[in-house]
Amino acid sequence: MKRLLNLIWSRPHSLLTMTTLMWAGHANALKLSIDEISPMLLMGFRWIGCFIILTIFLWSDVQKYIPSVKKRLPWVSVMGGIGLAGFTICLIIAAHYTTAINLGITQSFIPALVMILGLTILGNSISKEQGIGLLLSLLGAILLISKGSIQTILDLRFNYGDIIMLMGCFCYAGYTLGLTNRINMPPTVMFVFFSFFASLTLCIGIFVEFINGQLVWPGIRGGALILYCIIFPSILAQTFFMRGVELIGANRAGLYVNLVPVFTALMAIIFLSEQIFIFHIFSLVLVLSGIFITEKFKPL
Numbered sequence: 488m489k490r491l492l493n494l495i496w497s498r499p500h501s502l503l504t505m506t507t508l509m510w511a512g513h514a515n516a517l518k519l520s521i522d523e524i525s526p527m528l529l530m531g532f533r534w535i536g537c538f539i540i541l542t543i544f545l546w547s548d549v550q551k552y553i554p555s556v557k558k559r560l561p562w563v564s565v566m567g568g569i570g571l572a573g574f575t576i577c578l579i580i581a582a583h584y585t586t587a588i589n590l591g592i593t594q595s596f597i598p599a600l601v602m603i604l605g606l607t608i609l610g611n612s613i614s615k616e617q618g619i620g621l622l623l624s625l626l627g628a629i630l631l632i633s634k635g636s637i638q639t640i641l642d643l644r645f646n647y648g649d650i651i652m653l654m655g656c657f658c659y660a661g662y663t664l665g666l667t668n669r670i671n672m673p674p675t676v677m678f679v680f681f682s683f684f685a686s687l688t689l690c691i692g693i694f695v696e697f698i699n700g701q702l703v704w705p706g707i708r709g710g711a712l713i714l715y716c717i718i719f720p721s722i723l724a725q726t727f728f729m730r731g732v733e734l735i736g737a738n739r740a741g742l743y744v745n746l747v748p749v750f751t752a753l754m755a756i757i758f759l760s761e762q763i764f765i766f767h768i769f770s771l772v773l774v775l776s777g778i779f780i781t782e783k784f785k786p787l
Contacts, residue, residue, distance in 0.1 A: 499734035502727040503743040509727075511750030513720035514590040515758060516712050517582035524709035525702050526579035527692035529716065534572070534689055536717035538682035541675065549679050552672045556680050559670055567684030570662025575685065576692060577655025584648025586755065592748040592767065593652040595627070595774040600660035608664065623777030630770040674729045748774070 495501055520529050542549055556563050581590060669677065696702045705713060731743070748771055756763055 496730065497734075499731040502734075503731040504746065506724045506727040506731065507743050507746040508750050509719040509724040510744075510747050511754055513716060514578075514582070514594075514747075514751045515754045516715055516720075517579055517590070518586075518755075520709065520712045521583065522703070523712060524705035525696050526582070527576075527689060527696045528702060528704070529709070529713060530575045530579055531686065531689035531693045532713045533716040533721060534575070534682050534685040536713070537721045538679060538686050540717070540722060541679045541682065545676055545679060548673065548676045552670070552676055552680075555670050555672060562665070562668070563670075563680050564684045566662055566665050567681035568688040570658055570665060571681055572685040572688035573658035574655040574662070575689070577651050577658065581648040581652040581655065585646050585652065589646070589649055589767075590652060590751065592627075592752070592771055592774060593649060593656060595744075595748045595771075596653065597656045597660050597663070598744070599777060600656055601663050604657075604660050604664055619777075619780055623773050623780065627770045627773030627775075627777060630766055630773060675726065678725060 517526070517529075520526065578590065581593075693702070703709075752763060752767065752771070
């Protein structure tokens with residue numbers, strides 16, 4: 488068994504494929520959680536669970552880097568409390584208004600948003616090839632939220648859940664850009680501090696659910712979904728992704744993120760009996776084509 492684990496740990500393609508499978512499963516888990524546990528409580532338990540488990544295993548390292556975090560406290564709090572938690576909140580709200588397929592496809596828009604924000608905020612340049620890829624991604628996202636209807640675009644009657652998900656993508660794109668100015672510490676330790684501030688934000692969301700009488704405590708099925716969200720799309724997926732980046736670099740590893748909508752759609756069709764329409768296919772092709780071009784010609 489140890490030999491098998493070591494073999495998997497040395498294979499970036501296996502690690503990154505498992506990562507995207509777990510992230511895709513997360514979107515479907517959110518759909519399954521409806522009426523089983525209130526959304527803010529689910530994500531609150533997710534981030535609190537991540538913080539507690541990682542802190543237990545990494546306590547000595549966490550203590551070592553606390554002084555460094557204090558010096559950059561505003562940055563760390565924004566990264567965790569707004570970047571990660573903001574994306575999470577938008578994701579769980581969107582899950583109540585749109586399909587798991589749309590949740591997965593919309594997340595493929597994140598790399599294009601990173602490029603836009605990098606251009607407007609950091610002044611990063613965009614090559615001709617990257618511009619073409621960005622345009623394709625934009626067209627794919629517009630096709631998705633309009634459900635392929637030109638009249639919908641003209642009337643600006645987009646799906647509420649898709650728009651919320653795009654707002655979440657902006658949060659995660661900002662988080663991604665923020666990582667370019669990260670503190671010099673191991674990524675797993677950094678994730679502990681991010682998880683702490685994400686937990687604080689979600690605690691506010693849980694309080695809002697409580698005062699509005701919307702708090703739904705989990706049963707056995709809800710508890711199982713909590714464990715899945717803590718262990719798989721959070722701790723394991725983040726660890727596998729960081730290891731994949733270590734083995735083959737961020738540019739090549741980043742391409743695997745675009746498998747998330749593919750796996751999300753397949754899981755939704757198999758486990759949630761969702762329907763896939765022609766506009767889903769065209770949107771997916773446009774988004775993935777655009778992301779491929781932007782990654783392929785991204786400056787090293």
